[in-house]
Every structure is written in C-alpha cells, then in structure tokens.
Amino acid sequence: MSAEERREAILEAARGEFASTGYHGTSTETIAERAGISQPYLFRLFGTKKELFLASVRRCFRETLETFQRAAEGKRGEEALHAMGDAYLGLLTDRSRLMAQMQAYASCDDPEIRAVVREGYGDLVTWTERVSGLAPAELSHFFAKGMLLNVVASMDLLNSDEAWARRLIDGCRADT
Amino acid sequence: MSAEERREAILEAARGEFASTGYHGTSTETIAERAGISQPYLFRLFGTKKELFLASVRRCFRETLETFQRAAEGKRGEEALHAMGDAYLGLLTDRSRLMAQMQAYASCDDPEIRAVVREGYGDLVTWTERVSGLAPAELSHFFAKGMLLNVVASMDLLNSDEAWARRLIDGCRADT
DNA sequence: CTAGGTACTGACTCATCACTTACTTACAGA
DNA sequence: TCTGTAAGTAAGTGATGAGTCAGTACCTAG
Numbered sequence: 001m002s003a004e005e006r007r008e009a010i011l012e013a014a015r016g017e018f019a020s021t022g023y024h025g026t027s028t029e030t031i032a033e034r035a036g037i038s039q040p041y042l043f044r045l046f047g048t049k050k051e052l053f054l055a056s057v058r059r060c061f062r063e064t065l066e067t068f069q070r071a072a073e074g075k076r077g078e079e080a081l082h083a084m085g086d087a088y089l090g091l092l093t094d095r096s097r098l099m100a101q102m103q104a105y106a107s108c109d110d111p112e113i114r115a116v117v118r119e120g121y122g123d124l125v126t127w128t129e130r131v132s133g134l135a136p137a138e139l140s141h142f143f144a145k146g147m148l149l150n151v152v153a154s155m156d157l158l159n160s161d162e163a164w165a166r167r168l169i170d171g172c173r174a175d176t
Numbered sequence: 177m178s179a180e181e182r183r184e185a186i187l188e189a190a191r192g193e194f195a196s197t198g199y200h201g202t203s204t205e206t207i208a209e210r211a212g213i214s215q216p217y218l219f220r221l222f223g224t225k226k227e228l229f230l231a232s233v234r235r236c237f238r239e240t241l242e243t244f245q246r247a248a249e250g251k252r253g254e255e256a257l258h259a260m261g262d263a264y265l266g267l268l269t270d271r272s273r274l275m276a277q278m279q280a281y282a283s284c285d286d287p288e289i290r291a292v293v294r295e296g297y298g299d300l301v302t303w304t305e306r307v308s309g310l311a312p313a314e315l316s317h318f319f320a321k322g323m324l325l326n327v328v329a330s331m332d333l334l335n336s337d338e339a340w341a342r343r344l345i346d347g348c349r350a351d352t
Numbered sequence: 353c354t355a356g357g358t359a360c361t362g363a364c365t366c367a368t369c370a371c372t373t374a375c376t377t378a379c380a381g382a
Numbered sequence: 383t384c385t386g387t388a389a390g391t392a393a394g395t396g397a398t399g400a401g402t403c404a405g406t407a408c409c410t411a412g
Contacts, residue, residue: 001389002388002389003388003389006389006390019285020285021200021285022198022199022200022201022282022283023198023201024197024198024200024201025198025199025200025201027368027369027370028369028370028371029368029369029370037389037390037391038390038391038392039370039371039391040371040372040373040390040391040392041389041390041391043370043371043372044389044390048370048371049369049370049371099282099284099285102278102281102282102284103282105278105282105327105330105331106198106275106278106279106281106282106330107198108275108278108330108331108332109195109196109197109275114331114332117331118331118333118338121327121331122338122340122341125340125341125344126340129340129343135347136343136344136346136347136350137347137350138347139343139344139347140321140324140343140344140345140346140347140348140350141317141320141347143324143344144317144320144321144323144324144348145316145320147320147323147324147326147327148316148319148320148323148324150323151281151297151323154281154282154284155281155284155290155293155294155297156284156290157294162294162298164298164301164302164305165298165301167305167312167315167316168301168312168315168316168319169316170312170316171311171312171313171314171315171316171317172316172320174312174313174316177359178358178359179358179359182359182360203398203399203400204399204400204401205398205399205400213359213360213361214360214361214362215361215400215401216360216361216362216401216402216403217359217360217361219400219401219402220359220360224400224401225399225400225401
C-alpha cells in the first residue's frame with residue numbers, strides 16, 4: 001500500500017477515535033490498531049499526534065465543504081441553500097463526523113487547533129455566502145440552525161421522544 | 177474550611193481546567209493544585225474523576241439557568257426573552273464557562289455524561305419556553321443563535337476583525 | 353482531659369502514553 | 383545480481399496519571 005493510501009486510512013481511523021474520546025483521550029496506539037498498522041509507522045507518516053489531529057480536523061471541514069458544493073451544484077440562491085441544508089441533515093447521521101466536529105470546537109483553547117478550525121469554518125461560511133447571496137441575518141440563521149442541530153444530535157436526541165427536543169427540531173424545519 | 181466550601185472551591189477550579197483541556201486532558205493533580213488542596217483529598221470529596229466532571233457540568237448548567245432566571249425576573253414574553261439573550265451575551269465573555277460547556281457537548285459520546293448534559297440543556301429549554309411562551313420556531317431560533325454564538329466565541333472571534341465572523345455576529349443581533 | 357469525628361496529606365502503585373531506536377522485508381532499476 | 387529506497391515493525395524509554403493507604407492535626411462534646 002502506498003504511503004498516501006495509508007495516510008488516508010489512518011485519517012479515517014483517527015476521526016473515528018478522536019470523535020468519541022477527543023484529542024487527549026485517544027491514544028495513538030488505538031488509532032494505529034484501527035488503521036491496521038503499527039504505532040511507530042503512524043509517527044513516521046504524521047510526525048506528532050497533534051499533526052495527525054490537525055490533519056483530521058482539516059479533512060473533516062474539507063469533506064463538509066465538498067458535500068455543500070455537490071449539493072448546490074447547478075443551483076442558486078434559496079434553492080442552493082435548501083439543498084445544502086438537506087445535505088447537512090444527511091451528514092448529521094454520521095456520528096463520527098459530527099462528534100469529530102464537536103471535538104474540534106471544544107479543542108479551540110489550543111491556538112494551533114483554533115487556527116485550523118477558524119479556517120475550516122470560515123471557508124464554509126464565505127463559500128455559502130457567495131453561492132447563496134444571503135444577507136447577514138439569513139446567513140446567521142442558516143449556520144445557527146446548523147449548530148443547534150449539531151448539539152441536539154450530539155446529545156443523541158434527533159430520533160428521541162423527548163418532547164422539548166422534538167419541538168426544537170420541528171422549529172428548525174418550520175422556517176426558511 | 178468545611179467540606180461543602182471545599183467542594184465549591186474544587187468545582188470552581190475544575191471548571192477552569194476542564195474548560196481548557198477537557199475531561200481526558202485534565203489531571204486531577206492540576207485541579208487539586210489550583211484548588212489549593214492535595215490530590216487525595218479531591219478523591220475523598222468526589223470519589224472519581226468522572227463524578228467530579230459530572231458535578232462540574234451540572235453546576236455549569238445550573239448557573240446558566242439561574243442567570244436566565246435573574247434576567248427574566250418580573251418580565252414576560254418577548255421582553256423576558258430579550259433580557260435573557262442579553263444576559264447570555266454576558267456569559268459568553270467568561271471563557272471558562274463557555275469552553276466548559278463546549279467540552280460537555282463534545283463528551284456526549286459517554287452515556288453518563290450525555291444523560292447529565294441532556295438534563296441540563298432540557299431544563300434550560302423547557303424553562304425558557306414556559307416563561308417566554310414562544311412557539312417552536314421562535315424557540316429554536318433563540319437557542320440556535322445561542323449555539324452559533326457559542327461556536328464563534330469558542331474560536332475567539334467575538335472581537336476579531338475577520339469579516340465573515342463579523343457578518344455572522346451582526347446577523348445574530350439584527351433580528352428578534 | 354479524652355474519645356471520636358472531620359479536614360487533610362506524603363508517599364506510594366500500577367497502568368498507560370507519546371515518541372524513539374534500531375532493525376527487517378519487498379521491490380524497482382542499473 | 384547487486385543496490386538504493388520505500389514500507390513496515392518489535393522492543394523499548396521516561397514521564398505522567400488515576401486511584402489507594404496509612405497516617406497526622408485539629409476541634410468539639412462529654
């Protein structure tokens with residue numbers, strides 16, 4: 001297997017593990033095992049645990065952006081926005097991607113991580129703004145709903161019968 | 177100092193440390209040091225690291241609810257909601273409380289933590305709903321804005337000159 | 353003054369972790 | 383067939399962390 005393919009396999013494994021136990025709570029041994037390689041080889045390919053985490057975060061944001069781009073392909077304005085919203089709801093069902101994102105936000109006290117998260121989220125916002133042509137208030141509303149859904153999904157309440165959670169979710173679907 | 181006062185002091189220290197390095201990334205030694213006691217005594221008062229974390233999360237949600245209650249005192253409907261929104265903006269300037277909250281969401285893969293977070297957030301939502309009398313769509317909007325601000329604040333962008341971030345924040349203030 | 357409880361700690365144990373070193377194997381090109 | 387390089391690992395190291403144990407210091411009720 002080429003080094004590039006190995007890197008991809010490791011990043012896939014890393015996201016899964018970082019998603020559930022976070023940066024500090026995940027051992028490089030666990031990730032290597034899940035990726036089917038030895039732990040020293042992981043260090044050969046990524047240098048440090050932090051570089052691996054940063055690469056994982058970047059990949060996560062890049063995949064989300066690509067999902068938005070695919071969803072909006074050939075569409076414009078409101079129509080593009082709706083397609084992106086639906087596509088995002090789909091992403092939420094992948095708990096690994098969701099929790100990895102939440103771990104990234106929670107790790108923002110670290111300056112290096114914060115810089116990567118800022119860049120990833122910023123790319124998402126500016127691209128969406130450009131394609132949809134939304135004014136600030138509507139743009140905020142779109143991303144705000146996304147974040148609320150993230151948190152509700154983190155608590156695993158998307159398909160629960162908790163009454164207050166259902167009302168929050170229904171309230172999200174109701175408008176725009 | 178009474179055990180009860182010590183518990184409070186430890187919880188204060190714990191929130192600060194958990195906020196920046198999360199559950200797994202924070203050592204009980206560090207918390208004990210910050211609280212000015214020995215590490216064994218921390219275990220005497222809280223049993224396990226996890227119990228300490230859970231107590232810290234519960235306290236965090238309780239304080240937020242109390243802030244909402246104080247802000248809304250003697251007010252009703254829209255007026256109460258505005259007061260709560262303003263009070264929440266104030267809370268965001270306390271980075272310790274903010275990041276502790278984000279760490280709690282990110283730790284939701286653990287069932288015990290998830291249960292506590294659900295309860296805390298649920299209390300916040302149901303109380304707000306009852307006091308403001310909002311319909312689901314507006315209730316969602318209120319909490320969605322709160323979550324977006326949380327994330328923007330996590331990235332330390334509340335007072336930055338990053339253009340896209342300013343537009344998001346202004347967009348939040350613009351409506352309701 | 354003393355018995356018992358409450359606050360509090362020094363000095364461990366055993367496990368785990370990030371990272372390294374020194375090595376092996378597989379294979380493509382000269 | 384020999385050589386250089388890329389893919390890969392077994393076996394460490396030094397540090398740190400959660401949790402325990404066996405105590406000490408102090409205060410208060412009788």
